[in-house]
Amino acid sequence: METYDVLVIGAGPGGMTxxxxxxxxxxxxGMIDRGIYGGQMNNTDDIENYPGFTSxxxxxxxxxxxxxxxxxxxxxxxxxxxxxxxxSNQWKHIKTDSEELAAKSVIIATGSTxxxxxxxxxxxxxxxxxxxxxxxxxxxxKGKQVTAIGGGDSAISxxxxxxxxxxxxxxxxxxxxxxxxxxLQDRAFENPKMNFTWNTIVxxxxxxxNHVTGIEVVDTKTNEKKVINTDGIFIYIGNLPNSQLFKRLxxxxxxxxxxxxxxxxxxIPGVFAIGDVRKKRLRQITTAVGDGGIAGxxxxxxxxxxx
Ligand code: NAP
Numbered sequence: 001m002e003t004y005d006v007l008v009i010g011a012g013p014g015g016m017t018x019x020x021x022x023x024x025x026x027x028x029x030g031m032i033d034r035g036i037y038g039g040q041m042n043n044t045d046d047i048e049n050y051p052g053f054t055s056x057x058x059x060x061x062x063x064x065x066x067x068x069x070x071x072x073x074x075x076x077x078x079x080x081x082x083x084x085x086x087x088s089n090q091w092k093h094i095k096t097d098s099e100e101l102a103a104k105s106v107i108i109a110t111g112s113t114x115x116x117x118x119x120x121x122x123x124x125x126x127x128x129x130x131x132x133x134x135x136x137x138x139x140x141x142k143g144k145q146v147t148a149i150g151g152g153d154s155a156i157s158x159x160x161x162x163x164x165x166x167x168x169x170x171x172x173x174x175x176x177x178x179x180x181x182x183x184l185q186d187r188a189f190e191n192p193k194m195n196f197t198w199n200t201i202v203x204x205x206x207x208x209x210n211h212v213t214g215i216e217v218v219d220t221k222t223n224e225k226k227v228i229n230t231d232g233i234f235i236y237i238g239n240l241p242n243s244q245l246f247k248r249l250x251x252x253x254x255x256x257x258x259x260x261x262x263x264x265x266x267x268i269p270g271v272f273a274i275g276d277v278r279k280k281r282l283r284q285i286t287t288a289v290g291d292g293g294i295a296g297x298x299x300x301x302x303x304x305x306x307x
Contacts, residue, residue: 004030005303006296007094007103008074009081010242012039014275014288014295015109016065021296022107023072027303030103031069032096034080038062039111040276041285043133045161050285058135061285077101081245090270090306104306105299108246108258108266108273109292112239112283117149121205121212122235129212129232130205134158137232138165144231147172147215149202155236156180156188162234163193170230172197174220197228205233241277253279264295270302 005027008019019031036042044058053061069076079096084106086092092106114132116122122130131137134148138161146166148159151173157180163169171188176198178185188194197217204216206227214229241256251266252258257279264272274291276283 001100001102002030003091004028004075004101004103006030006105006107006299007032007092007101008107008109009084009094010039010109010111010275010277011037011066011076012109012111012275012288013041013061013065013285014111014292015039015107016069017289017292018107018109018272018274018296018299019069019074019292020065020072021293022299023069023074025297025300027300028075029073030075030077030101032077032079032081032094032101034078034097036062037066037069037076043135045135045158047285084246084249084271086249086268086271092270104303105270105272107264107292107295107299108243108271108277109275109288110242110245110277112241112276114235115238115240117202117205117235117237119202119204121207125205125207125212125233128210129207131232131234132236134161134165134234137234138162141166141232143167145170145229146232146234147228147230148234148236149173150236150238151175151178151180152236152238153180153184155234156184158234158236159194160184160187160191163191166232167193169194170197170228171195172200172202172215172217172228174201175199202233239276239283243277262294263298264291265298270299270306272299 006022008015008031011033023029041058041062083095094101145168199220207213243256258273272295275288
């Protein structure tokens, strides 16, 4: 069984930063991910709030971060982590779908995944007009009309991306104000291809045997029900933590977000958590990167005193 000083689970911006810091402290560091490095950055078109770049494509920033980790000597391990346990000597054992590894310290950076609407038709039409990623699927809707559901940063920034690709974007939101950053709101309200349907809940996604054709909605103020025709639905109603795997470690709150202190320490010595999977208020690339630096440095200190 291969052993490491530090194993980082998840190769998003937080995980890559943690791995970079730990490797630069001359530790043996592995970074495990079941997919390509970059996490949600790969689904993001333009990033405009990461200092140093007035604008950069998500996959390009991923690649730059990854190259930093490679240069520092981090070993990228492709694997789907199935179980994490801690033995009586404080070694952390990680079982992936293909191997077993052990480390003195573990940094959890597994992020979050898209919340589902949970309405009839959502699963049935997934990949047939229902999507959670404008950058991945927007091009299929060139010249068509699409709907974005939600009122946060994702719905509005990805709605703006879709407005560039498609003919029209209708943002359907269950309230009458957005929670997205003001700069995104201003841009969206000025964009002639974007319009807004307020106080509206999606009850069902409908379509023919091949593809989505519309959504059945209800107005929360008037109770009026109607069908809105659309070729595609992009759902951006928030995220859920990827923490089911750590349930038995007892490090999450009741909603599954991992609890840490300001040093990114969970209640298990040598187990740190960072980025979107952690309970915190602001989930951004910058905050994931900040968490990663802190955890990488603190993992170094933990490993130095490990015996
Ligand atoms: P979010 O901020 O949690 O917003 C989710 C939106 O969906 C909210 O408007 C929410 O309504 C609505 N919603 C929640 N459940 C719903 C339901 N069942 N039916 C209909 N609508 C529902 O999620 P997000 O926009 O994906 O952003 C996640 C995190 O990533 C945030 O911290 C965000 O700042 C960050 N992010 C940042 C950027 C950027 O800086 N450029 C880009 C993307 C994401 P309410 O408003 O009523 O709660």
